[in-house]
Amino acid sequence: MSEMVDRAAGSKPDVHDMVVVHRSFRQACAQLPDLVRGVRAGDTARAALVVDEVRFMLMGLEAHHTSEDEYLWPLLADRAAAHAEAIARMEEQHHRLEELVTKVTGALDGLMAAPQPAVCAEVADQLTELGLVLTAHMDEEERTILPLAAEHLGVAEWERLGEISLAKVEKKHLLRAFSALMAVATPAERRTFLAKAPLPARILWRLSGRRAHARREARLYGA
Structure with missing residues (x-):
């Protein structure tokens, strides 16, 4: 009923806030590999600082993506059935990103405990791969999904997505x-x-x- 009232009033959500969230992830993905590569051998204090920044980005990414998985994709699948292929592709991309996040996460303890050039290079390469896949995903999401959300969701529903994401932080x-x-x-x-x-x-x-x-x-x- 709330969705019907919201849409009947002619109000549409301002989905541009998602673009700003994506911009934050884009910046982190561009910067983090170089930060990791720049950790000097044996500098555990610097490694801890950089690893904290990586973990913070991964935490935000997980909150962002799981809120979409739990809330946004089911809503759009129900209301924008003609675009089921695009929505399914978003879900598949999330699965791939989860795999890459797991790989990076698994290497961070070793990087922090014993930063060495080979370890730094490995984690930096993993972050670079994650950034490439994530950037392509966000590009497609902004082209295809955000217009669908603006068309098929009410203002309160869009704001609920943000609330769900924040609750996971x-x-x-x-x-x-x-x-x-x-x-x-x-x-x-x-x-x-x-x-x-x-x-x-x-x-x-x-x-x-x-x-x-x-x-x-x-x-x-x-x-």
């Missing part, structure tokens, strides 16, 4: 995730996110989130 990482998203957003996109965010999140981001993100970036990239 540990609370201690929520401000970090929001700050990382805001860092890749344009000024206009940032205003949109702030308008939707709860007041505590807006306050925390202004008081500490931006600075914490800048400090983390400086430690990672020396800026």
Whole structure:
């Protein structure tokens, strides 16, 4: 009933927020392989910092994809049956990405405990492969799935997808995730996110989130 009311009112969700989320993943995939390759042999402190950044990205990716698996694909499969092949392809791509994420995750403890050039190169190559597959997936999702979501989902339903994804992120990482998203957003996109965010999140981001993100970036990239 809520879906019928939402659609009857002529309202459509602003699916562009997904593009900004994807932009954050694109940036991470472009940067992480070089960060891993740059870890010096035996530098366990640097390895721990870089591994933490990799794990943070993988955590966000898992939350993002499992929320689509559990919520978005079933909705679209029910309402956009003519595009069943494209939706099934998204699911298949997720399975492939899960395999690559598992491979990277399995190598991180070894990288952190004993960073050596061969180990760093192996993990960096795995991250590069993950980035290539993920980028192709996000490209197709933006071309085919987001227009379908805008057509077939109501505003509340689209917002529910974001809520499900956020619920899968540990609370201690929520401000970090929001700050990382805001860092890749344009000024206009940032205003949109702030308008939707709860007041505590807006306050925390202004008081500490931006600075914490800048400090983390400086430690990672020396800026």
